Amino acid sequence: MSTLSKDVAIIGTGTAGLAAYRAAKEHTDSVVLIEAGVYGTTCARVGCMPSKLLIAAADAAHEIRHSHAFGVIAEPPKIDSKAVMQRVKSERDRFVGFVLESVDSIDEQDRVRGYARFIDNTTLLVERQDDEDLRIDAKRIVIATGSRPSYPGFFQAAEDRLVVNDDIFEWDALPSSVAVFGPGVIGLELGQALSRLGVEVSMFGVGGALGPFTDPEVRASAHQAFAGQFRYFNTDAQVDSIERTSEGVKIRYDGGEEVIVDYLVAATGRRPNVDNLGLENLELPLDERDVPIANPYTMQVGQTPIFIAGDASNQIPLLHEAADQGKIAGDNAGRSLKSLADVRSGLRRSAIGVVFSDPQLATVGMRYDDVVKRYDRDCFAIGEVSFKNQGRSRVMLKNQGLLRVYAEQGTGMFLGAEMAGPRAEHIAHLLAWAHQQRMTIPQMLDMPFYHPVIEEGLRTALRDVNANLHLGKALMDRCAECGVGS
Numbered sequence: 001m002s003t004l005s006k007d008v009a010i011i012g013t014g015t016a017g018l019a020a021y022r023a024a025k026e027h028t029d030s031v032v033l034i035e036a037g038v039y040g041t042t043c044a045r046v047g048c049m050p051s052k053l054l055i056a057a058a059d060a061a062h063e064i065r066h067s068h069a070f071g072v073i074a075e076p077p078k079i080d081s082k083a084v085m086q087r088v089k090s091e092r093d094r095f096v097g098f099v100l101e102s103v104d105s106i107d108e109q110d111r112v113r114g115y116a117r118f119i120d121n122t123t124l125l126v127e128r129q130d131d132e133d134l135r136i137d138a139k140r141i142v143i144a145t146g147s148r149p150s151y152p153g154f155f156q157a158a159e160d161r162l163v164v165n166d167d168i169f170e171w172d173a174l175p176s177s178v179a180v181f182g183p184g185v186i187g188l189e190l191g192q193a194l195s196r197l198g199v200e201v202s203m204f205g206v207g208g209a210l211g212p213f214t215d216p217e218v219r220a221s222a223h224q225a226f227a228g229q230f231r232y233f234n235t236d237a238q239v240d241s242i243e244r245t246s247e248g249v250k251i252r253y254d255g256g257e258e259v260i261v262d263y264l265v266a267a268t269g270r271r272p273n274v275d276n277l278g279l280e281n282l283e284l285p286l287d288e289r290d291v292p293i294a295n296p297y298t299m300q301v302g303q304t305p306i307f308i309a310g311d312a313s314n315q316i317p318l319l320h321e322a323a324d325q326g327k328i329a330g331d332n333a334g335r336s337l338k339s340l341a342d343v344r345s346g347l348r349r350s351a352i353g354v355v356f357s358d359p360q361l362a363t364v365g366m367r368y369d370d371v372v373k374r375y376d377r378d379c380f381a382i383g384e385v386s387f388k389n390q391g392r393s394r395v396m397l398k399n400q401g402l403l404r405v406y407a408e409q410g411t412g413m414f415l416g417a418e419m420a421g422p423r424a425e426h427i428a429h430l431l432a433w434a435h436q437q438r439m440t441i442p443q444m445l446d447m448p449f450y451h452p453v454i455e456e457g458l459r460t461a462l463r464d465v466n467a468n469l470h471l472g473k474a475l476m477d478r479c480a481e482c483g484v485g486s
């Protein structure tokens, strides 16, 4: 077995791993990137980009179908599903190409292909397909191994008709029908897009969960918007059996109902890729999913020379978070080569999450659950706007959904928001920027609002929460125990 000695070893060449590599290289030339799979990142190959490409095609079909409401009469669209998938794949390949170019620009001697496992805190064993195993001694190691779809074992009954997001983006044409399990972020995006492209979609959920929401009012409003968009939509379905038949997958549900679909799409969540890394050889603090617990500001795992970043960290599985965490982890791995005491806090931004469904869904800062966990009920205020009668939303016939904003009593500080509604991706950015600037509701209301825009709806919600706020020292004192003013 050959051996390699490096200052920093990074496991995984996704978004987090590439960011970690660039940051570590600022401190030392001795860095190695290890990749077990294909280069190109989850985001570009099977995540953010192909899903948005599919949604773009679906939106085009939807707009044509609904143009008559504006007095614009169009023929019902004909979906050429081969052409749809061709564009998804060719544009996807273009995005992947950019990643491959950036990987190619990395010095070949900094790259190792193979599957890495820990022997101890500073030693990895890399299993290589076409070569003997490689032992890597590294002073610092960054785990950036991403995540993979996870689903309950009984889905296996669908046999070869069980698919995950990765498989969908390999289809050459669209099937006639699918059952999507999991109306979460990925399930809603893909399920709605497929439905708008003419696929009959049945959507099965458990426990009432929908999208990223914790606020029951916003969830109810989103539920209302999605109900009726699918052949079947139940966020709390009772699935009795799944069976592969000669016709496809037969699903029995709700005590007597039955549907036969071409594919079962599992969108029931993702699990961090840390279960096969040999972590049992180390003594790391682990969370309830057996993921190493890292300080979110330094990405260091306990006091060890190991850092973790991206989806693998089980913190916030989003692209920009993977990039930020990778940068912090790589920077700290490189800067702490002499002493782990040199590890520093990096920039963590205000939380923002967007789902590209219609209506779009978004969460910013503290979600409703975080707020009610932290504050007594009289120490925070809620304001809201329904988009039903919001001027610009009605003009565009996008008038559905609800935005709720949360603020701290006493200080008037904006805490967070949950939203289902038009152009939520843009409202979410305004709100996230205000959150990171630690703005108060009165300060946000002092900002300019054009007319007629959807942001006027945001202003209505801000005015509403403002009317429910009591500012000043008396309330700050009363709510001090909840952390108001801190």
Ligand SMILES: Cc1cc2nc3c(=O)[nH]c(=O)nc-3n(C[C@H](O)[C@H](O)[C@H](O)COP(=O)(O)OP(=O)(O)OC[C@H]3O[C@@H](n4cnc5c(N)ncnc54)[C@H](O)[C@@H]3O)c2cc1C
Pocket: 011, 012, 013, 014, 015, 016, 017, 034, 035, 036, 037, 038, 039, 041, 042, 043, 046, 047, 048, 049, 051, 114, 115, 116, 117, 144, 145, 146, 147, 165, 186, 273, 276, 277, 309, 310, 311, 312, 317, 318, 319, 320, 322
């Ligand atoms: C369908 C879908 C849609 C999404 N849409 C969005 C979106 O709109 N916006 C957004 O912000 N996020 C979105 N995401 C999430 C986003 O794609 C991820 O958060 C991000 O790609 C994670 O990057 P990463 O670097 O952690 O992991 P990855 O890019 O998965 O990289 C991990 C790498 O590690 C390698 N690896 C794993 N184990 C080993 C090992 N033992 N040895 C060597 N190499 C190993 C893997 O082969 C892989 O290349 C979406 C995800 C999906 C699935």
